[in-house]
Amino acid sequence: MSLSRFFTYGVWLGALLMSLVTYAGEPEQQLRAAAINGDAPRVAALLNAGAQLESRDDNGRTALMLATRHNRVDAAQVLIAAGADVNAKDDIHDSPYLYAGASGYNDILELTLDHGADLASINRYGGTALIPAAERGHVETVTMLITAGVDVNHINRLHWTALMEAIVLGQGGPAHTRIVALLLKAGADPNIADADGMTPLQHARQRGYTEMVQLLQQAGGR
Structure with missing residues (x-):
């Protein structure tokens, strides 16, 4: 195998392994990881497979809260369209609506305002x-x-x-x-x-x- 082909294979393998690590665990863990990464198709697939929309991590953050913290608009849009609670607060009393407003994440803020922001x-x-x-x-x-x-x-x-x-x-x-x-x-x-x-x-x-x-x-x- 040539050096260039070996390097290309190594990059591909690394990306595959990273994908497996990123989306390891229970469906809800995978959902939150996909939200953090902004992987909207993966978010949709996990929800269609039955992942719990409002499941929370150890800090009380839902998938939508995590998507909001990382300003992942596409993932947030999928989650909100599926019925995610835009007012669900985490352990430090942030909600997707409050965090988007405080951070100036206007695309997500608009989504929350259109879907019941308190x-x-x-x-x-x-x-x-x-x-x-x-x-x-x-x-x-x-x-x-x-x-x-x-x-x-x-x-x-x-x-x-x-x-x-x-x-x-x-x-x-x-x-x-x-x-x-x-x-x-x-x-x-x-x-x-x-x-x-x-x-x-x-x-x-x-x-x-x-x-x-x-x-x-x-x-x-x-």
Whole structure:
């Protein structure tokens, strides 16, 4: 066997062995592995063969939760079409809907919104999907969640709203400034203070975020 043919055979054998390792175990384990890998045809085949859709790993994560964590849109689509619960929370209170929103995984977020996402559900910090989306500067995600009807004035356990997080945890750049504008336009209260009594406007002034200050003042911030 020539060296090149031997190398090609080795690559093929390695891929075969990896496939066998990846999809070893019970059908539900294989389903979760296929979801992680984004192997939508394998996901569909396992479901058709009877794998339990809502089975969980040691961290309480369903196949859909795992597909979401890895932003595997095709696999998520197959799972959701089969009836996967978009609100099923894992051991740290993440759900596919909440995680997609927080991470800016908009394709999966849209799927969850179209299939029963609980807009009032909260994460381990007591926040809706909108709050971490605002904090992380996901402008399109924030727009989607506002349009869907998420409460823009929800207060988490730190006593922060989405507006507060966009200011305090953002960098004052274009994305976070745009998010502040979107939230205010959607009815965010500019005078909901944090646990220490500081308002969004006071935080923006303290940080020198001039554009945010102007937006807050125009919205009646004090």
